[in-house]
Amino acid sequence: MKILVVDIGGTHVKVASSDHVVPLKIVSGPGMTAQNMVDQVRTATEGWEYDAISFGYPGPVAKDGPLAEPHNLAAGWVGFSYAQAFPGKKIRFINDAAMQALGGYRGGRMLFLGIGTGLGSCLIFDGTIVPLELAHLPYKKGRTYEQYIGLAGLERRGKKAWRKSVLKIVALLRAATVCDSVLLGGGNAKLMKKLPKGTSCGANSNAIQGGFALWAAPSSFGRAGD
Structure with missing residues (x-):
């Protein structure tokens, strides 16, 4: 097919x-x-x-x-x-x-965060896909997760502050979902520099x-x- x-x-x-x-x-x-x-x-x-x-x-x-x-x-x-x-x-x-998470999944419990125009999120738990809708949940200062690490947050705060927020939110959501690993995707994932152990950037083809x-x-x- x-x-x-x-x-x-x-x-x-x-x-x-x-x-x-x-x-x-x-x-x-x-x-x-x-x-x-x-x-x-x-x-x-x-x-x-x-x-x-x-x-x-x-x-x-x-x-x-x-x-x-x-x-x-x-x-x-x-x-x-x-x-x-x-x-x-x-x-x-x-x-x-x-769909991006599925293309990059290699087993176990994986959280996917797509940081592009908005914020996409998905959990794959031992082979079962669980789509999430985290983007518009409140994060802090009256703004949502997406407003911090989506494109609007990057443009408003600059790369340095944006990267710090990405790392904080990755750690927070990884702990909340009890995941083995985190996969970052989306058009702005390539802007990240150092990533913590267990977190990686997915391929464009995912x-x-x-x-x-x-x-x-x-x-x-x-x-x-x-």
Whole structure:
């Protein structure tokens, strides 16, 4: 089975497939709707062959679509007919952080934190994926975790203060989730310098590999699409 992977982010939508493993980037942002995404993905992948699609979505999902509107994109994602937009294709949705985590998972209990435009989070507990929604929980000074270590926090506070906050939040959330390891992903993970033992930065290809793995062995990853 040939798979198309669509990783939907607040800055870019990345698209790859079994035959095109180096992802294409489509600019997203606060004006992007589900229909915009579909139109641009279909245009970018014209002539590609695929049987199934893995969508990584920045928010809670069911297997066939989003359950809530995204924070960093336009509205109109919930209730959109993705099956109609891609007729004849099998479709699965997974939280975008969970898809990245799945691509970088190597066993045990792992916390994934995606530090990009926003903050994605996911726990893989002995092979079972547990998508989390930590980004908008209050952290301190009336601001959320995402406002400290998402893009807005980086731009507001500068790299040095931002790195310190990342390390503090990693330690706090690792202790709270009782994890063996922490995997950092997202576009800004590369800005980190020294990381504590048990914390590492994931490869850029993790989201794409996670999208493939979602169909290759879904039963071994618990509620991967929920």
